[in-house]
C-alpha cells in the first residue's frame with residue numbers, strides 16, 4: 001500500500017530540480033540514446049532525461065508511481081514504463097543508468113543481480129549515476145519505522161560501494177551528511193553516498 005508519506009513525497013518531488021550528480025553524468029556522456037531510470041517515483045528525472053534527448057526506460061516497484069508516470073507521459077513514445085523491482089527489470093542496452101534515492105530500498109537479496117544486469121546493460125563508455133544509503137541516515141536507525149516509506153533499507157559503507165562498482169571507473173564519489181526535512185516536513189539526518197561511474201567497454 002502506498003502510504004500518505006509516500007503520496008506526499010511524490011507530490012513534492014514531481015518537479016524536483018536535476019541533482020548535481022546527474023548534471024555531471026550528462027556532461028561526460030556523448031551518446032544520448034537510451035537511459036534507464038531505476039525507481040522513478042513521480043518521474044522528475046524522466047522529465048530531465050527526455051529534455052536531454054534520451055529515450056527513457058523507467059521502472060518502479062510501486063503501482064502508484066507507475067500510474068503517475070503513465071498519466072504524465074502518456075503522449076510520449078520515448079518513455080517506456082514497467083512495474084518491477086531492481087532484480088526483476090529487463091534492462092535494455094543503455095548509455096546511462098540512473099538510480100536516484102531508490103537503491104536505498106533495494107532488497108539485499110536482489111542487489112548483486114541488479115549490479116550484474118545494470119553492468120551488462122551499459123554500452124561501452126556508459127555511465128551509472130546512483131545514490132546509496134549510509135549508516136548514519138535516519139532511515140538506517142533501528143527505531144525508524146520502515147513502514148513509513150518503501151520498507152527495509154539497504155545500508156552500505158563506502159568500501160562496500162567501491163567494491164560493488166569495482167569494474168567501473170569511479171569519476172565522482174561524494175559523501176553527503178546533513179540535517180534537514182523530508183518532503184513531508186519531518187526532521188531527517190541524511191547520510192548519502194552519490195556515485196558517478198563509467199564502464200570502459
Ligand SMILES: C[S@@+](CC[C@H](N)C(=O)[O-])C[C@H]1O[C@@H](n2cnc3c(N)ncnc32)[C@H](O)[C@@H]1O
Nearest residue numbers: 039040041060061062085086100101102105150
Ligand atoms: C525516494 S523515492 C525516489 C524516487 C525518484 N528516483 C526521485 O529521485 O524522486 C524511491 C523510489 O524507489 C522505489 N522503490 C523502492 N523499492 C524499490 C525496489 N525494490 N525496486 C524498484 N523500485 C523501488 C519507490 O517506489 C520510490 O518510487
